């Protein structure tokens with residue numbers, strides 16, 4: 001689903017955010033992208049979503065080289081990618097139902113159908129009783145479920161979630177992860193960037209071997225395809241912070 005070959009991303013005047021990253025995410029995988037703040041998690045997701053170009057290296061998404069996609073064709077790539085990014089906020093003056101349905105409206109889905117599908121998705125995330133509420137009337141956890149419903153309503157092949165449980169307590173974190181896992185079971189490849197706290201994610205992580213890779217990526221941890229709970233197990237990529245900063249002149 002995602003292949004990165006020797007990808008470097010540098011912003012002018014700063015040491016690179018990502019250096020020589022090599023990574024493969026298989027179709028159907030559930031991946032945690034972890035590492036401390038500033039390690040480049042958000043940057044990596046933005047490259048996959050074509051929000052910016054890589055400075056060096058090659059990125060394939062669904063087999064397509066994103067550097068070769070014309071600007072005008074990027075929206076077509078994005079149809080297959082759901083995103084939960086901090087800078088895509090809910091519209092405060094539209095109802096929960098509208099917020100989710102609008103994601104389909106912009107794709108040209110007829111209004112009746114988009115409302116129907118949005119209702120179905122909101123039911124899947126347990127918010128069928130809140131469809132007519134405004135986002136600000138919801139709790140933080142409920143708002144995040146709306147954001148996830150909006151990202152998933154088009155049944156994307158790939159979901160990119162940037163710290164989707166950032167401000168939530170452990171119980172809500174588990175709830176959100178369960179929703180993402182359900183999407184994964186329905187066939188969406190899921191990549192979640194997070195500051196991995198082993199406590200919060202312990203349920204997902206049986207003991208596993210760590211394999212080293214090169215570049216900014218410190219390790220990839222893979223698991224057997226099902227763990228003891230019968231769940232599909234995740235893969236963890238860990239980004240190392242300051243890979244280049246350490247070698248950069250002071």
Ligand SMILES: Nc1ncnc2c1ncn2[C@@H]1O[C@H](COP(=O)(O)OP(=O)(O)O)[C@@H](O)[C@H]1O
Pocket residue numbers: 011014016017035036037038039040041042043044
């Ligand atoms: N638009 C930008 N301009 C300049 N530097 C940036 C920009 N976005 C990110 N960076 C830098 O890239 C590095 C990685 O940031 P980021 O990807 O946000 O890390 P993370 O999401 O792991 O916390 C940081 O040093 C950050 O300051």
Ligand SMILES: [Mg+2]
Pocket residue numbers: 041042043162
């Ligand atoms: Mg980030």
